[in-house]
Amino acid sequence: MRKRPAATAAALLTACALTCGLIGAAVAAPDQATDGGRTGRTTVATATDSVTHEENERVPEGARWTQHYFPSSDGSKTELHADVLLPEKLPEGAKVPVIMSAGAYFGHSGEMEVEEEHAGPSERFQDLLEGTDLFDKGYAFVMVDTRGFGGSTGCLDLGGPGDQADVKAAIDWSAKQPWSTGSVGMYGKSFDAYTGLLGNNVKHDALKAVVAQEPIWDLYQQLHSNGVPRPNSVQLPTSYNRIAGLAQLTDENKRYRTNAAYEKKHPECLVLNSFGPSIGDPDDPYWKDRSPARNAKGTATPLLFTQGTAETNTLPVGMEEFLDNHRGPQRAWIGPWGHVRGNERTQDGKLAMGRANWFKETLSFFDEHLKGIDPKIQDPNYAVQDNLGNWRAEKSWPTANRSANLRLGNGSYVDSGAGSQPTSPEEESGRDAGSFLVWSGPLETATRVTGTPRITMTAKGEGNVMVKLYDVDEDGNAVAFDERVSRLDRDRLDIGLKSTDWTLRAGHRLAVEIGSVRTGDWLDTPSKQNIRISSARLQLPLDNPAEDIATGGDRAPWLDTFTQINAAQLKPGPATFTVPPARARR
Structure with missing residues (x-):
């Protein structure tokens, strides 16, 4: 597979809010590539004529590739395209369970730009195929283009009812094929982890397990x-419109190219896709339809997921x-960690999450739920790393032993909208300050904030508010470890922050900053008005780290970068509240 140039990749990854999470360094510009030394063997599969690696080098070794088309489940006449990879030596009449992934990134010409010269199945999850020896272990792998992408028709839907119908159809189709045992698992990262959660929510009996790395839990809270x-x-x-309009390859079959050109005959698709994410009302049906979190009530598909608490892409919200x-x-x-895969490594070879055996655990999870094989190793339900780099095993998460409701009191600020170059809160004072700080006393014992903090307050004035939590040591060295913002569109606010797992050391203090939006990651419109805050309260879910049960793993490399990016120097103020120690676990 030809690699995009580094500068192009960086620009695309910055522009795309839900990146593909590609692994490996870029080595050549498209117009400089040599096609990887390929010999020109470019046989293209059909539904009845399978193709092996010897016939098309884009086909993984040990697999047979076929292409298929089937309708979505919503009666819309949307036609979906699937690439199927079966074990090359699967005997006639034999059946295998199916690992299926559905989403935007499986187009034959490339994931985010045209990268290939000849048609063939996507290499997006080549790491999974190799890391698990998936075909030797007796599985099929199916990649389905959701509507608007690759070889599928229809308007792209960003996880809405259309995508949900596509996922349901893909599960159903995968379960009913003559080579399928009827047991289906879903696998993905980022957007195709999002569709895995959608798969859970459609409640299809054939779906036996979902593995979702860095998914979207709620699209409104994500955007x-x-x-x-x-x-x-x-x-x-903008990014997904671009992916939907990628040029296709000349040796692609006519049906694939015709389906891929759907947006050219239906330009309204791209217009509607651009409009939806701009809707500001969280109660709009557009957002209710795109909330896996809200719509997961009563679902029970076994789930293995990863979530970076220091994510800047798919946030731990919802x-x-x-x-x-x-x-x-x-x-x-x-x-x-950031937006990485469970197996991903940094440039210097360190595991990006700090924990080994992602593919062993993934395969064991699928074996258990798709084949009924008991795990040889009992991995913890939750393996959790905090900000000190320590890994622990938990039966569930969050395991909060105390919910502290802390009175923060009153204050005021000017909604100045400091933007991407904020002034330190220590450099402002008086009536024109852009924020105010509220301080705890030094903690008596190490205490962990685990789960989703919430803050309530009464606000008078028009504009915006940002809430930040800082971990501050004895010398005023601080790290902002959580934040969220809100429009002041009602008098009484109830703001959920990002989910976190942050241990405050003994002797450290918690500082809460309330004020104008002071970072560049928001498109706020400052009012320049004076805002008065009263009756502010912070609800903190707390845990006792002294009771941790250690499990294997190293410090995630991104943690040091996250700490540096969010560092601040604060002058400690008078203590007005106390963070209580967490109770012993029952």
Whole structure:
């Protein structure tokens, strides 16, 4: 597979709010590539004529590739395209369980730009195929283009009712093929992890397990925060419109190329896709339809997921709501990393999440739920890394032993909208300050904030508010570890922050900053008005780290970068509240 140039890749990854998460360094520009030394063997599969690696080098070794088309489940006449990879030596009449992934990134010409010269199946999850020896282990792998992408027709839908119908149809189709045992698992990262959660929510009996790395739990909370949009509310539809319009390859069959050109005959698709993410009302049906968290009530598909608490891409928002609503078995890796895969490594070879054996655990999970094979190793339900780099095993998450409701009191600020170059709160004072700080006393013992903090307050004035939590040591060295923002569109606010897992050391203090939006990751419109805050309260879910049960893993490399990016120097103020120690676990 030809690699995009590094500068192009960086620009695309910045522009796309839900990146493909590609692994590996870029080595050549498209017009400089040598086609990887390929010999020109470019046989293209059909539904009845399978193709092996010897006939088309884009086909993984040990697999046979076929292409198929089937209708979505909503009666819309949307036609879906699937690439199927079966074990090359699968005997006639034999059946295997299916690992299926559905989404935007499986187009034959490339994931985010045209990268290939000859038709063939996507290499997006080549790491999974190789890391698990998936075909030797007796599985099929199916990649389905959701509507608007690759070889499928229809208007792209960003996880809405159309995508949900596509996922349901893909599960149903995968389960009913003559080579399928009828047991289906879903696998993905980012957007195709999002569709995995959608798969859970459609409640199809054939879906036996979902593995979702860095998914979207709630699209509104991903793109907005209480009426304030993030830049990716604009960038996301632009990026996906571009993917939907990628040029196709000359040796592709006519049906594939015709389906891929659907947007040319239906330009309204791209217009509607650009409009939806700009809707500011969180109660609009557009957002209700695109909330896996809200719609997970009563679901029970076994779930293995990863979530970076230091994510800047697919944020840890809506996660706790999903987990509360989901009734099935849950397994997870949670910790302070960015938008990476469980197996991904940094340029210097370190595991990006800090924990080994992602593919062993993934395969064991699928074996258990798709084949009925008991695990040889009992991995923890939740493997969690905190900000100190320590890994622990938990039966569930969050495991909060105390919910502290802390009185923060009153204050005022000017909604100045400091933007991407904020003034330190220590450099402002008086009536024109852009924020105010409220301080705890030094903690008596190490205490962990685990789960989703919430803050309530009464606000007088028009504009915006940002809430930040800082971990501050004895010398005033601070790290902002959580934040969210809100429009002041009602007098009484109730703001959920991002889910976190942050240990405050003994002697450290918690500082809460309330004020104008002071970072560049929001498209706020400052009012320049004076805002008065009263009756502010912070609800903190707390845990006792002294009771941790250690499990294997190293410090996630991204943690050091996250700490540096969010560092501040603060002058400690008088203590007005106390963070109590967490109770012993029952």
